[in-house]
Amino acid sequence: MMKRIAIDMDEVIADPIKKFIEMFHNEYGTPLDFKVETGKELHECLPEASFEKVYEYLNQKGFFRDLEVIEGSQDAIRKLQTKYDVYIVSAASEFRNSFTDKYDWLAEHFPFISWENIIFCGKKIVDVDIMIDDRIKNFVGFDGRPLLFSSPHNLLLTQYERVDNWQQVLDKLM
Amino acid sequence: MMKRIAIDMDEVIADPIKKFIEMFHNEYGTPLDFKVETGKELHECLPEASFEKVYEYLNQKGFFRDLEVIEGSQDAIRKLQTKYDVYIVSAASEFRNSFTDKYDWLAEHFPFISWENIIFCGKKIVDVDIMIDDRIKNFVGFDGRPLLFSSPHNLLLTQYERVDNWQQVLDKLM
Numbered sequence: 001m002m003k004r005i006a007i008d009m010d011e012v013i014a015d016p017i018k019k020f021i022e023m024f025h026n027e028y029g030t031p032l033d034f035k036v037e038t039g040k041e042l043h044e045c046l047p048e049a050s051f052e053k054v055y056e057y058l059n060q061k062g063f064f065r066d067l068e069v070i071e072g073s074q075d076a077i078r079k080l081q082t083k084y085d086v087y088i089v090s091a092a093s094e095f096r097n098s099f100t101d102k103y104d105w106l107a108e109h110f111p112f113i114s115w116e117n118i119i120f121c122g123k124k125i126v127d128v129d130i131m132i133d134d135r136i137k138n139f140v141g142f143d144g145r146p147l148l149f150s151s152p153h154n155l156l157l158t159q160y161e162r163v164d165n166w167q168q169v170l171d172k173l174m
Numbered sequence: 175m176m177k178r179i180a181i182d183m184d185e186v187i188a189d190p191i192k193k194f195i196e197m198f199h200n201e202y203g204t205p206l207d208f209k210v211e212t213g214k215e216l217h218e219c220l221p222e223a224s225f226e227k228v229y230e231y232l233n234q235k236g237f238f239r240d241l242e243v244i245e246g247s248q249d250a251i252r253k254l255q256t257k258y259d260v261y262i263v264s265a266a267s268e269f270r271n272s273f274t275d276k277y278d279w280l281a282e283h284f285p286f287i288s289w290e291n292i293i294f295c296g297k298k299i300v301d302v303d304i305m306i307d308d309r310i311k312n313f314v315g316f317d318g319r320p321l322l323f324s325s326p327h328n329l330l331l332t333q334y335e336r337v338d339n340w341q342q343v344l345d346k347l348m
Binding site: 004087092093094096097099100103104114115116117118119120121122123125126127128 | 301
């Protein structure tokens with residue numbers, strides 16, 4: 001049986017940060033080349049922003065529908081599928097309006113992933129061998145191989161095996 | 175740590191069969207007291223029906239929003255939560271339009287289940303100790319304790335521990 005991989009969506013195959021910055025630009029004039037500081041969350045870096053504002057954006061219908069694809073993720077996942085049983089595992093249950101947007105986004109950009117391999121959840125209690133995620137909370141209690149996908153907020157963490165991009169994922173797993 | 179239970183939705187806590195029969199009644203005059211034959215699927219029992227017609231209904235927006243709650247499931251799950259970490263695990267990914275309907279249905283009838291414990295998936299590759307489901311395909315590869323929740327289509331199967339109703343689930347697990 002093929003080993004199973006669980007792959008997160010946001011900040012791993014989809015880019016919500018870029019969209020947030022565009023929305024903050026439109027609402028507050030935040031520069032479009034704004035960078036999230038190392039080790040911080042987006043909402044901690046934007047003076048006008050608040051945790052609530054980020055949640056307001058996340059809850060808007062359509063937010064997750066037109067995110068940019070993270071570079072290299074499509075080709076890499078197609079390659080991984082030749083050797084692994086690949087699942088997309090996203091914590092969509094936090095945001096009622098995100099389900100259909102995420103589903104349609106996957107159908108558009110990752111049509112080679114079957115509905116059987118799409119998991120929208122809260123806590124990621126999946127029975128897989130490898131988990132690629134940018135949030136270490138999802139590794140708690142996971143006894144497989146975690147790969148921490150680099151994102152500004154996690155760059156200071158050292159306790160997990162790290163991948164900075166999709167080429168590094170392929171170098172490690174193929 | 176509490177043991178985890180995965181609980182299916184359709185034919186376990188929600189009743190799509192009753193709604194199907196009402197829809198067939200409205201479209202074809204099928205009697206409202208129609209019963210699915212033991213060991214058969216609904217679509218095999220209705221002369222006018224076809225597999226495609228059942229799928230057409232399932233794909234309609236709203237189909238899963240107003241299903242009746244299976245008797246005893248709400249009280250039973252509240253009791254199970256005192257001893258177990260309870261997850262709702264539904265194969266919603268097969269039907270694009272079902273996500274929001276199922277989410278809103280759960281919010282209405284099971285408001286005591288957190289978003290963190292809701293999983294909409296395809297293949298049920300969940301890391302749990304007990305799985306309550308009416309479809310034995312979901313038990314394949316599962317190495318915990320499966321409980322087959324009785325539904326007409328599964329009544330002839332004998333290879334799994336069976337529960338006929340929610341009182342029997344409580345008798346076994348509490």
